[in-house]
Amino acid sequence: MKAAHNIFYAHGFGNVAPWFDLANSEEWDGFGKRTDHLNDREWLAAFWKHWKLAPISFDSPSRRRLQDLRELLRRAAQKLAAGHSLGTGEITKLNHALNVPVRQRLVQRQNGWRAELLPIQRDGNWTLAQIAASLAETLAGQNAERVRICANADCRWIFHDPTKAGTKRWCNDRTCGNRARVRRARAAQKRSA
Ligand SMILES: [Zn+2]
Structure with missing residues (x-):
């Protein structure tokens, strides 16, 4: 448990909102190696705990639903990072995930x-709805235009750009940013050689 707790935080999860973490739960290491x-x-236990979500059972149908939501979240992130808004198909799916019975309490x-x-029932549907709601909050707030995808095609980490100018291209300047600079320098050397 402790090790996974560390992986969760050491890899940069638990920072922005639950939907960022679920979208990034399919992670590439910067050299193209994929971890699910x-x-x-x-990892899931740390994810539920950090965001105070009711854990979803570890069976295949439940994880399939998490994967489906994850695909939707990544598509949404790609649209936002490209400066587009979501399409009607994505909004319909998002609304479907949000559609759980609730009551209000003062x-x-x-x-x-x-x-x-x-929630009327604190179950897997409620958990998926809460993750979807965190994207809905991003869309409704000021941060939608701050969603970025790392420019390293072997990384693709989804992140929130905190810079004033909104010009952050890599998840991490020291790793992905540096790799890109080294690659550019090598390409330039080859061209001049
Ligand atoms: Zn990156």
Whole structure:
């Protein structure tokens, strides 16, 4: 458990929103090697725990549903990173994931009263809906235009660009950014040789 906890945080998960993490749970290491964290019980345990989500069972149908949502999230990220909005097909699927029965309850928090949505059933559908809702929040907020995909085609990590100018191209300048600079330098050397 401890090791996976470390993998989860060491690989940069748990930063922005649940939907970023699920989308990046199919991870490429920067050299094209793929890891599917949905096959890793311990990664999933860290994911549920970090975002306070009700765990989804580890059977094939449940993981298939997670994979389906993940595909939708990556497609959404690609559209957003390219400066486009989502298509009607994607919005329909997103609304489908969001469509779970809820009730409202008035609760008192430190900063006052607020109405909270609670699920009728705290099950896998609710968990998928919460992940989908985190994308809906990104779309509704100011951060949709800050969604980026690492420019290293062997990485493709989805991230939030925190820079003022909005010009961050790589998930990490020291790894993917540096690799790109080295590649460009080598290509230039070859051309001049
Ligand atoms: Zn990268």
